[in-house]
Amino acid sequence: xxxxxxxxxxxxxxxxxxxxxxxxxxxxxxxxxxxxxxxxxxxxxxxxxxxxxxxxxxxxxxxxxxxxxxxxxxxxxxxxxxxxxxxxxxxxxxxxxxxxxxxxxxxxxxxxxxxxxxxxxxxxxxxxxxxxxxxxxxxxxxxxxxxxxxxxxxxxxxxxxxxxxxxxxxxxxxxxxxxxxxxxxxxxxxxxxxxxxxxxxxxxxxxxxxxxxxxxxxxxxxxxxxxxxxxxxxxxxxxxxxxxxxxxxxxxxxxxxxxxxxxxxxxxxxxxxxxxxxxxxxxxxxxxxxxxxxxxxxx
Amino acid sequence: xxxxxxxxxxxxxxxxxxxxxxxxxxxxxxxxxxxxxxxxxxxxxxxxxxxxxxxxxxxxxxxxxxxxxxxxxxxxxxxxxxxxxxxxxxxxxxxxxxxxxxxxxxxxxxxxxxxxxxxxxxxxxxxxxxxxxxxxxxxxxxxxxxxxxxxxxxxxxxxxxxxxxxxxxxxxxxxxxxxxxxxxxxxxxxxxxxxxxxxxxxxxxxxxxxxxxxxxxxxxxxxxxxxxxxxxxxxxxxxxxxxxxxxxxxxxxxxxxxxxxxxxxxxxxxxxxxx
Numbered sequence: 001x002x003x004x005x006x007x008x009x010x011x012x013x014x015x016x017x018x019x020x021x022x023x024x025x026x027x028x029x030x031x032x033x034x035x036x037x038x039x040x041x042x043x044x045x046x047x048x049x050x051x052x053x054x055x056x057x058x059x060x061x062x063x064x065x066x067x068x069x070x071x072x073x074x075x076x077x078x079x080x081x082x083x084x085x086x087x088x089x090x091x092x093x094x095x096x097x098x099x100x101x102x103x104x105x106x107x108x109x110x111x112x113x114x115x116x117x118x119x120x121x122x123x124x125x126x127x128x129x130x131x132x133x134x135x136x137x138x139x140x141x142x143x144x145x146x147x148x149x150x151x152x153x154x155x156x157x158x159x160x161x162x163x164x165x166x167x168x169x170x171x172x173x174x175x176x177x178x179x180x181x182x183x184x185x186x187x188x189x190x191x192x193x194x195x196x197x198x199x200x201x202x203x204x205x206x207x208x209x210x211x212x213x214x215x216x217x218x219x220x221x222x223x224x225x226x227x228x229x230x231x232x233x234x235x236x237x238x239x240x241x242x243x244x245x246x247x248x249x250x251x252x253x254x255x256x257x258x259x260x261x262x263x264x265x266x267x268x269x270x271x272x273x274x275x276x277x278x279x280x281x282x283x284x285x286x287x288x289x290x291x292x293x294x295x296x297x298x299x
Numbered sequence: 300x301x302x303x304x305x306x307x308x309x310x311x312x313x314x315x316x317x318x319x320x321x322x323x324x325x326x327x328x329x330x331x332x333x334x335x336x337x338x339x340x341x342x343x344x345x346x347x348x349x350x351x352x353x354x355x356x357x358x359x360x361x362x363x364x365x366x367x368x369x370x371x372x373x374x375x376x377x378x379x380x381x382x383x384x385x386x387x388x389x390x391x392x393x394x395x396x397x398x399x400x401x402x403x404x405x406x407x408x409x410x411x412x413x414x415x416x417x418x419x420x421x422x423x424x425x426x427x428x429x430x431x432x433x434x435x436x437x438x439x440x441x442x443x444x445x446x447x448x449x450x451x452x453x454x455x456x457x458x459x460x461x462x463x464x465x466x467x468x469x470x471x472x473x474x475x476x477x478x479x480x481x482x483x484x485x486x487x488x489x490x491x492x493x494x495x496x497x498x499x500x501x502x503x504x505x506x507x508x509x510x511x512x513x514x515x516x517x518x519x520x521x522x523x524x525x526x527x528x529x530x531x532x533x534x535x536x537x538x539x540x541x542x543x544x545x546x547x548x549x550x551x552x553x554x555x556x557x558x559x560x561x562x563x564x565x566x567x568x569x570x571x572x573x574x
Binding site: 002003004005007008009010011012014015016018019021022025026029080081082083084085087088089091092099101103104105106107108110111112113114115116117118119121122123164167168171195196197198200217220221223224225226227231251254255258259271272275278279282283286287290294 | 302303305306308309310312313314315316317319320321323324325326327330331334381382383385386388389390392393398399401402404405406407408409411412413414415416417419420422423424443446450474475476479497500501503504505506507510511531534535538539546549550553556557560561564565568569572
């Protein structure tokens with residue numbers, strides 16, 4: 001150990017310390033609710049706040065459901081589009097003006113999420129509520145379209161907004177690995193006389209792991225997104241198959257309820273256990289994504 | 300024939316997906332601009348120097364929010380940057396060490412971590428014991444969010460410094476500490492500064508870590524130990540109010556935030572193109 005290493009050690013330890021302390025804080029604060037309810041906090045959909053400690057009962061299944069539902073909508077919309085855009089930017093755009101397409105995408109990937117939120121509330125939700133009316137009037141017998149909610153605050157709005165937010169990120173991951181494909185392969189593929197479609201299909205199979213990793217990391221982003229989602233999802237304890245139903249996500253539940261949680265005995269603990277669930281999902285998804293990227297030499 | 304047709308359809312798909320991405324993104328920037336500029340014009344310079352008006356009363360401004368954002372980003376940088384740069388130096392200087400490999404993965408994970416959890420964490424360890432929301436608590440949360448960006452950029456910048464410079468410095472008999480701080484970091488300065496600015500631009504727009512840490516202030520500017528507002532936080536709360544003039548102010552604040560963000564981000568991004 002040289003002196004310099006010892007000098008740098010505290011800062012590295014602090015980074016580790018923060019994460020470990022975080023995990024510790026979330027676990028310790030969740031203990032109270034686990035003692036009271038056990039694992040049922042994650043498997044029931046009841047939210048009963050009460051001044052009397054014995055009558056309190058919390059279950060966050062609706063929030064877990066909403067998180068997975070909205071993130072899945074976001075991924076389903078975003079993935080095909082971000083692959084398409086990645087190929088468009090790398091193959092169809094001349095190298096000289098490529099940056100003019102990449103810069104706006106980068107700007108949007110870093111844009112403060114509250115700007116997506118304000119756009120979602122005042123522009124996306126009103127226009128989506130029109131679409132909701134249209135589908136509900138014609139297809140209400142299909143469960144997916146069955147919930148009538150003229151306000152437009154719904155899983156669908158949250159999912160679409162999330163899709164818009166994660167696409168710039170997903171597309172730059174895919175684009176970078178697509179551009180990194182060695183030229184030999186490109187030349188080989190085109191020398192076979194394949195059309196652009198056939199060639200691209202083969203080249204895409206080469207970066208399949210990067211696409212899977214991009215999907216996981218984008219999913220992780222969608223799961224963790226808070227303010228924009230909490231503004232458009234409607235915030236209701238609801239487990240409904242319809243795209244048009246309002247709901248909750250774990251992060252919007254925390255953002256919405258934590259402010260008044262300390263008025264109750266058990267609610268802070270319940271929300272920390274929700275945080276613990278989010279922590280675990282975030283950790284697993286991001287870790288899996290990074291492992292895939294590392295294993296295939298993209299990061 | 301069929302091959303040709305498939306190819307045509309494929310190219311249409313590429314074009315459509317490009318439009319589907321670019322259109323909403325430009326629409327967001329455009330909406331913030333078109334809704335924000337008239338508000339700022341209408342309120343005049345008062346918009347930047349005034350405080351929040353009463354519901355449905357004219358005039359007023361967002362000064363407490365601007366003050367809070369600058370204060371918290373400044374303190375967060377004071378806390379976060381030294382820590383992050385040192386951690387980045389460690390990872391770059393000892394790349395084969397187990398700890399530094401683990402640190403690198405950890406930093407990448409932290410970058411993607413839900414920021415609301417950071418806010419909750421700081422609330423539990425800082426706000427609850429001290430008994431009050433404060434700008435300092437908000438700065439702690441922002442420092443944690445900023446850390447992985449600065450550290451990762453520092454590491455990458457340091458690794459891109461050619462070996463010859465370091466070897467030359469060592470050949471002169473300099474100690475490792477001197478080599479890193481007076482040679483490598485100086486050559487890597489541009490990359491490190493890019494990281495700092497991107498980290499600052501990122502946290503200036505963060506809302507979630509501040510909800511439970513910074514508190515909020517509508518009409519006053521406090522010290523670091525008192526609750527303070529922030530632009531993103533204001534927008535978040537104002538949207539949820541039923542008053543038309545609060546919605547107006549939210550759009551104006553969104554425009555101001557967008558200008559701040561673009562003013563930091565665009566020059567960095569364009570300088571990356573040139574190099």
